[in-house]
Amino acid sequence: MRIASPEDLDAVRKIGLFKIQPDRPRIAVGLATCGIAAGGNELYDRLGSIIREGGYDIELTKSGCIGFCRQEPIVSVTIPHKPLVLLHHVTSDTAEDVIKGVLQEDIPKNLALCRVKEWDHITGMIQYGEGFETIPDYHEIPFFSNQHKIILRDAGFINPEDITEYIAAGGYSTAFSVLTGRDPDSVIDEVKRSGLRGRGGAGFPTGLKWEITKKAPGSEKFIVCNADEGDPGAYMNRNEMESDPHMLIEGMLIGAYAMGISEGLIYIRAEYPLAIERLRHAIREAKSYGLLGKEIFGTDFSFDIKIAIGAGAFVCGESTALVASIEGKIGRPHPRPPRLTDSGVWGRPTDLNNVETWCNVPVIMAKGAEWYSGTGVRGNSGTKVFSLVGKVDNPGMIEVPLGTSLHRIIYDIGGGGAGGKRVKAVQTGGPSGGCIPERFFNTGVDFESLLTMGSMMGSGGLVVMDEDTDMVDIARYFINFAASESCGKCLPCREGLKHTLLILNRILAGKAGVEDITLLETLADTIQATSLCGLGQTATNPVQTTLKYFREEYDALIVQDLPDGGR
């Protein structure tokens, strides 16, 4: 059916609600990439065969990922008028116990992680019910209670492959009211006033970028979603697309309407096959409901989204290289200007925003700029999703207001070092970021504070390092990465990184003298100052921050009296 009126939307919402809360028990297995790797598919099949063989009246479905990766596979159980219960570490062996528990309305205690009485999807509220008092409440689990979910509001609660469930959680109703009742310029104004900044790492004001694109001359323009999540250690965008793909589509739809653009592209990395599959499915669904394509919601506005697949080049996160890649060329950046907003894909004005930036748009329009900017800190409104990984006790996908301290993230949510080890540092911002030592964990994660520390926000990977991590080796790891990913166009990056790597190898081999450290510093400063694009300009951050904060680890490797001066 094509949705063209509030009544149509309401009818679909009812269908979706009956799927989320059927009149019989529902079991949903968390099936994002990590849940599948933890054995989710086998578990899903096993649950399915038990239900079939027993002829039980139980609905089995899939959901996205709630982010508590250490507890995978995670299953949610809904019994009518009872709280939703999250089960953890469910395996094919305990599948029988789950079914038995559901049928007897007695959830096995060893499998229960927590219960959810009601869930605020922000664009809608779902009441589950009372009961199961002996199971801890969601808000009593530190991993959850210290988070603030806006972007991840649906992840783990709805089936990402069913548009009706997204609509049941209030999805697309914002796009409906915007497209049928808001002036496009007022949408841009709302986004500007919300203070939303680019979540890809640079933090450019989103509303301003929209305005510039809209004002650029020409009638044929593009909007592009950057889903080329190339930072190793970052998987926020993968999870956002796998767990709630319609949130992205709705955000792009609203943005397209505001800027008056009818063509959208999602540039996504080839390493994310499930995200690609779910996006393709979601686009097909949206088209069949008249939410993409011609005359959306019965208005005269038309918009379509196509998928372009990247092929594993870190430099393609740089906007001009990304455009080259979409056009089927080698991803080499060119100097700006011209900026994408003047000349982007196929030479046309192009607005490029990260997945998570787009995902912020529906809630901003649903709740308003004032509501949105009430979260976060001055100049950094809203939340940010992080992948908290490395040597942390509770690795996972988390969301906190911007400005939240590293301490709160790593200790209160992450539970500190894995296996009780002492945390030494956290690496933020991927290969372009830096390592922040434990003594500065009172730093709040916002765009400016991280820059002051010599690091950066990046897309949101937080890799925790413990007392066993060798920081010089980490610097070498990143330089090796950046040197391999250098596109080779400009000399400082191409040759400079290669030589930085040679020096680091020499230091780690115990064959470097004190002058090598000086050379390393000079070289890093030069690469930073003279490289063409962001990749080169930031590539030496890991070296500079480890030199600044962990100098003693370098010094310990330096040979004081090399016979030939180290050469």
Place this chain on the structure above:
Amino acid sequence: MDEKRLDEIISRYDYPSGRILGILRDIQVSEGYIEKDLLRLLAEKIEVPVSRLYGLVTFYSFFSLQPVGRHIITLCMGTPCHVKGARTILATLEDLLGIKGEEESGKYFATTADNQFTVVIARCFGACSMSPVIQIDGNLYGYVTPEKIPEILAGYGWHP
């Protein structure tokens, strides 16, 4: 890959943006590598110089021109995997499979003598919470330790 299948892949992309890399990606996923003759045939069909396709295939790390063994083991080399011992996993794989490769410019490639296994490395699968991670024929394995590898490999016909 026969010509008919190539035509089918090409037909999936009727839109200019993302077309060339999309076709190459589908070939890579289907075959595990991109055969040089196929690259020439593709160049003719989509009317793009083969030199340009060759440039793309060698620039982007997702593609490989070298034939691969029956099973492809991809070892993630992302930061979390690195700090949690991906190097040791690689050394264990080399040891068990009797192979030796060199990492160069972010690429690694080694195939066993019996052509059963090819080991390559990847930048990041985005399964970082389960690091270290390996992927065999598209199946992900998380929290890998050297001790677990023989059992995982045995599932693909490997024996000591």
